[in-house]
Amino acid sequence: xxxxxxxxxxxxxxxxxxxxxxxxxxxxxxxxxxxxxxxxxxxxxxxxxxxxxxxxxxxxxxxxxxxxxxxxxxxxxxxxxxxxxxxxxxxxxxxxxxxxxxxxxxxxxxxxxxxxxxxxxxxxxxxxxxxxxxxxxxxxxxxxxxxxxxxxxxxxxxxxxxxxxxxxxxxxxxxxxxxxxxxxxxxxxxxxxxxxxxxxxxxxxxxxxxxxxxxxxxxxxxxxxxxxxxxxxxxxxxxxxxxxxxxxxxxxxxxxxxxxxxxxxxxxxxxxxxxxxxxxxxxxxxxxxxxxxxxxxxxxxxxxxxxxxxxxxxxxxxxxxxxxxxxxxxxxxxxxxxxxxxxxxxxxxxxxxxxxxxxxxxxxxxxxxxxxxxxxxxxxxxxxxxxxxxxxxxxxxxxx
Amino acid sequence: xxxxxxxxxxxxxxxxxxxxxxxxxxxxxxxxxxxxxxxxxxxxxxxxxxxxxxxxxxxxxxxxxxxxxxxxxxxxxxxxxxxxxxxxxxxxxxxxxxxxxxxxxxxxxxxxxxxxxxxxxxxxxxxxxxxxxxxxxxxxxxxxxxxxxxxxxxxxxxxxxxxxxxxxxxxxxxxxxxxxxxxxxxxxxxxxxxxxxxxxxxxxxxxxxxxxxxxxxxxxxxxxxxxxxxxxxxxxxxxxxxxxxxxxxxxxxxxxxxxxxxxxxxxxxxxxxxxxxxxxxxxxxxxxxxxxxxxxxxxxxxxxxxxxxxxxxxxxxxxxxxxxxxxxxxxxxxxxxxxxxxxxxxxxxxxxxxxxxxxxxxxxxxxxxxxxxxxxxxxxxxxxxxxxxxxxxxxxxxxxxxxxxxxxxxxxxxxxxxxxxxxxxxxxxxxxxxxxxxxxxxxxxxxxxxxx
Numbered sequence: 022x023x024x025x026x027x028x029x030x031x032x033x034x035x036x037x038x039x040x041x042x043x044x045x046x047x048x049x050x051x052x053x054x055x056x057x058x059x060x061x062x063x064x065x066x067x068x069x070x071x072x073x074x075x076x077x078x079x080x081x082x083x084x085x086x087x088x089x090x091x092x093x094x095x096x097x098x099x100x101x102x103x104x105x106x107x108x109x110x111x112x113x114x115x116x117x118x119x120x121x122x123x124x125x126x127x128x129x130x131x132x133x134x135x136x137x138x139x140x141x142x143x144x145x146x147x148x149x150x151x152x153x154x155x156x157x158x159x160x161x162x163x164x165x166x167x168x169x170x171x172x173x174x175x176x177x178x179x180x181x182x183x184x185x186x187x188x189x190x191x192x193x194x195x196x197x198x199x200x201x202x203x204x205x206x207x208x209x210x211x212x213x214x215x216x217x218x219x220x221x222x223x224x225x226x227x228x229x230x231x232x233x234x235x236x237x238x239x240x241x242x243x244x245x246x247x248x249x250x251x252x253x254x255x256x257x258x259x260x261x262x263x264x265x266x267x268x269x270x271x272x273x274x275x276x277x278x279x280x281x282x283x284x285x286x287x288x289x290x291x292x293x294x295x296x297x298x299x300x301x302x303x304x305x306x307x308x309x310x311x312x313x314x315x316x317x318x319x320x321x322x323x324x325x326x327x328x329x330x331x332x333x334x335x336x337x338x339x340x341x342x343x344x345x346x347x348x349x350x351x352x353x354x355x356x357x358x359x360x361x362x363x364x365x366x367x368x369x370x371x372x373x374x375x376x377x378x379x380x381x382x383x384x385x386x387x388x389x390x391x392x393x394x395x396x397x398x399x400x401x402x403x404x405x406x407x408x409x410x411x412x413x414x415x416x417x418x419x420x421x
Numbered sequence: 422x423x424x425x426x427x428x429x430x431x432x433x434x435x436x437x438x439x440x441x442x443x444x445x446x447x448x449x450x451x452x453x454x455x456x457x458x459x460x461x462x463x464x465x466x467x468x469x470x471x472x473x474x475x476x477x478x479x480x481x482x483x484x485x486x487x488x489x490x491x492x493x494x495x496x497x498x499x500x501x502x503x504x505x506x507x508x509x510x511x512x513x514x515x516x517x518x519x520x521x522x523x524x525x526x527x528x529x530x531x532x533x534x535x536x537x538x539x540x541x542x543x544x545x546x547x548x549x550x551x552x553x554x555x556x557x558x559x560x561x562x563x564x565x566x567x568x569x570x571x572x573x574x575x576x577x578x579x580x581x582x583x584x585x586x587x588x589x590x591x592x593x594x595x596x597x598x599x600x601x602x603x604x605x606x607x608x609x610x611x612x613x614x615x616x617x618x619x620x621x622x623x624x625x626x627x628x629x630x631x632x633x634x635x636x637x638x639x640x641x642x643x644x645x646x647x648x649x650x651x652x653x654x655x656x657x658x659x660x661x662x663x664x665x666x667x668x669x670x671x672x673x674x675x676x677x678x679x680x681x682x683x684x685x686x687x688x689x690x691x692x693x694x695x696x697x698x699x700x701x702x703x704x705x706x707x708x709x710x711x712x713x714x715x716x717x718x719x720x721x722x723x724x725x726x727x728x729x730x731x732x733x734x735x736x737x738x739x740x741x742x743x744x745x746x747x748x749x750x751x752x753x754x755x756x757x758x759x760x761x762x763x764x765x766x767x768x769x770x771x772x773x774x775x776x777x778x779x780x781x782x783x784x785x786x787x788x789x790x791x792x793x794x795x796x797x798x799x800x801x802x803x804x805x806x807x808x809x810x811x812x813x814x815x816x817x818x819x820x821x822x823x824x825x826x827x828x829x830x831x832x833x834x835x836x837x838x839x840x841x842x843x844x845x846x847x848x849x850x851x852x853x854x855x856x857x858x859x860x861x862x863x864x865x866x867x868x869x870x871x872x873x
Binding site: 025084087088125129132133135136137139140141142143144146147149150153154156157208209210211212213215216217219220221229232233235236238239240241242243244245246247249250251282285286289313314315316318319336339340342343344345346349350370373374377378383391392395398399402403406407410 | 451452454455457458459461462463464465466468469470472473475476479480483667668669671672674675676679680688689692693694695696698699700701702703704705706707709710711714715716717732735736739763765789792793794795796799800802804815826829830833841844845848851852855859
């Protein structure tokens with residue numbers, strides 16, 4: 022691999038540049054360090070950075086050119102170009118050195134540039150997500166009418182074309198499962214947070230709180246397997262078959278229950294923060310008027326914390342809507358719209374996975390529809406997050 | 422004077438029967454409500470803890486079997502005529518002998534061993550006896566002989582895997598009743614297995630191969646292992662560590678210490694908060710569209726998985742690093758600036774070392790999150806069936822590999838119930854890794870935590 026050799030040589034050059042720069046700066050000041058603007062190490066560092074930076078720029082440029090197809094995968098030529106850039110940088114760096122050269126300022130400017138570039142990666146990521154989603158969704162809507170996608174009630178992708186790709190059954194499944202998950206997670210999580218912050222002794226709190234939060238550290242694939250082999254068959258044998266409501270182990274209720282368990286720590290730790298942010302003086306006032314602790318929680322703490330808790334629920338909802346592995350393993354693949362919670366239904370995320378795994382043909386609407394689904398998912402969760410953040414932020418201002 | 426009762430309208434107030442000793446009904450009601458409310462809270466905690474316990478218990482119950490495996494140990498005569506027809510003991514020539522021949526050698530050895538035992542099993546056919554051995558066993562024997570050609574012609578003791586169903590019989594997954602209905606196993610085979618186990622020819626022992634072997638095909642659950650998946654996950658964590666820590670720390674330093682309060686930094690901050698809440702599958706779509714379709718990186722490669730997971734963990738690392746930097750008191754910065762350090766020097770020489778424990782903790786937790794992530798990896802082709810170990814880094818980063826959580830998903834999609842055991846066993850390994858990482862994070866926090 023000539024590329025990694027070029028990089029290695031560049032690093033060696035930078036190391037040499039550091040040593041040369043340092044000693045040269047020292048000798049240019051006549052070995053009197055007081056005459057120099059910057060300490061010799063900064064001179065060395067400035068040379069080293071000037072060697073590495075142009076080489077990296079050339080490397081990135083070559084990578085971009087190769088991706089856009091303008092350049093063949095000729096790594097030997099790019100390797101030499103990288104080396105030339107490094108040598109030029111090295112020469113320029115060494116030539117700049119004299120006692121009056123403000124090496125420290127130069128180095129700090131370069132480091133600051135690096136810091137700024139790194140913080141731009143967040144923006145680049147968002148831009149990458151939005152652009153790739155919009156771009157592919159655009160080419161999907163050229164092949165399939167947007168009207169039928171958003172308002173169609175049939176989801177039957179076929180390989181021979183002529184598919185019905187209506188999103189509504191998927192959206193219904195997503196919302197139904199998320200609703201059940203929130204129905205489980207919000208009361209349990211909220212009561213757990215109330216108990217931990219208002220009632221539990223420090224000892225109980227120090228044991229129970231990490232235990233509850235352990236649930237948050239378990240990967241979702243584990244919950245998925247739990248739904249698939251334990252909860253699903255249990256619900257089928259105990260509820261669905263005796264009542265004649267279905268024969269499927271994967272169902273809305275299975276996925277919803279398990280997802281609810283997953284969200285308990287999420288709801289409880291968020292509401293714990295919010296409940297703790299309610300000033301103690303409010304509680305003391307209510308206690309002084311003769312309230313019992315539960316009356317304080319219900320009539321003082323809850324109303325004060327309500328906006329924050331609504332925000333926490335919205336965040337949990339956005340988590341539930343975007344959750345993938347539990348629904349892939351627990352909810353099933355049938356795109357149906359029904360009210361029966363023991364029937365298998367499917368979600369947006371399940372269909373993204375099933376349309377994009379395996380051999381993809383990026384010109385067929387059956388593959389591209391996954392990007393449209395992804396964009397829908399992104400917009401829904403982003404909207405929920407923004408509303409939640411606004412609510413939480415507004416509420417926090419009240420007590421500060 | 423307005424408080425004075427109007428003469429003639431004053432009604433005698435009824436004497437209130439309140440007592441400090443006797444609780445009135447209203448107080449009793451309030452106290453009962455209090456008790457109820459308290460119970461609800463305790464029940465909520467109880468449900469969460471019970472859910473955790475049930476989850477872990479079922480995983481351990483289902484998965485512990487994966488760490489034990491049944492082996493058949495019999496003497497096998499390595500017939501020189503079949504395995505090395507030319508008689509040169511030359512490895513290159515011997516490689517042309519197919520695995521099938523080794524299977525026949527094994528079958529003969531087992532037939533001899535069984536016929537020497539004088540067993541009375543009704544309806545036991547030769548196929549039944551041969552079916553006892555795993556289909557993977559002949560390949561194992563072949564690679565052992567090719568590594569060591571002198572063995573040919575000798576009679577050696579070999580330990581070979583038995584069929585997954587027989588293995589399941591010793592773990593209680595397969596019973597005589599289920600074997601009646603199963604076309605892959607017959608009750609006669611189970612009886613034979615019992616007889617062999619009595620004579621200590623079938624032993625169940627610790628299954629090291631589960632951790633070191635690569636995945637095996639749908640028909641051979643007994644040979645499936647996690648080797649490639651663990652290595653693939655390791656490579657991805659390496660990429661995530663190398664990329665996300667410098668980038669995340671640099672970004673946090675800029676945002677926390679240098680950034681002016683303007684529109685741009687505001688946008689960056691809102692962006693990071695939102696990215697932290699974007700569903701992970703969207704990052705998978707990003708990886709597919711940008712790294713594979715646009716940049717032309719290979720599918721199923723750990724480098725792509727690592728890049729996607731890096732983008733996913735960056736917000737987590739940035740948020741925790743900023744918290745750690747914020748926790749360093751301003752007096753440290755002021756003191757450094759006061760003795761003539763530049764802003765950059767005060768940050769890199771004083772603030773950053775003091776924030777390091779917090780940064781480390783946040784990084785480890787971010788890595789743990791990335792290790793368990795499945796959904797984005799499904800979209801970039803990590804579900805592929807990979808049996809070859811990837812090469813060493815850096816070239817190996819571009820070879821196809823699997824990953825621990827994806828391997829678990831893969832196994833759940835297979836029909837043989839033995840794979841449920843394998844998947845649960847893989848989860849135990851994954852959870853052990855996560856537990857170690859979290860314990861390390863807790864240890865670091867305890868050890869270096871500083872209160873200002």
